[in-house]
Amino acid sequence: MMNIMKMTMITKISMIQNSIMACMILVGLAACDASKPHQETSSYPDADTPEFKQFSQQCSICHKPPMPNAHTALEWKHVVERMNLHKAQHGLEVMDKVEKTQVLTYLVMHSKQDK
Numbered sequence: 001m002m003n004i005m006k007m008t009m010i011t012k013i014s015m016i017q018n019s020i021m022a023c024m025i026l027v028g029l030a031a032c033d034a035s036k037p038h039q040e041t042s043s044y045p046d047a048d049t050p051e052f053k054q055f056s057q058q059c060s061i062c063h064k065p066p067m068p069n070a071h072t073a074l075e076w077k078h079v080v081e082r083m084n085l086h087k088a089q090h091g092l093e094v095m096d097k098v099e100k101t102q103v104l105t106y107l108v109m110h111s112k113q114d115k
């Protein structure tokens with residue numbers, strides 16, 4: 001009697017394992033399809049740098065991170081300061097000097113050229 005129960009258990013476990021496997025394969029495929037909308041991210045220049053990572057982390061909390069060519073270097077300085085004020089107003093942790101510098105480095109590197 002015990003052995004039959006054990007057998008049933010083992011069969012059940014392997015069935016569950018099979019469906020987990022099937023699920024993982026499905027999720028894997030879904031993840032592949034879902035990669036298309038993310039291609040937008042790759043339109044940001046230098047998206048594989050630590051500066052970009054800092055920028056996208058800091059600047060995606062409230063809205064879509066802006067394209068760095070939306071402003072000149074000087075304008076970015078003011079924008080980043082203003083965004084830090086927004087953070088403070090929302091009770092969010094403000095960027096420290098290092099984080100701000102990293103974000104600005106990224107933005108300025110690809111900023112709109114002054115005329």
Ligand code: HEC
Pocket residue numbers: 055058059060061062063066070079080082083086087088090092103
């Ligand atoms: C706490 C929320 C918050 C975070 C975080 C934030 N923003 Fe903003 N952002 C806003 C709000 C609110 C506005 C609209 C009001 C304004 O322009 O100040 C805005 C508007 C903007 C604009 C459009 C206005 C303009 O001057 O062109 C840009 C560009 C921008 N943010 C860039 C950034 C960047 C870069 C970062 C990262 C350093 C960032 N934001 C992080 C809240 C935020």
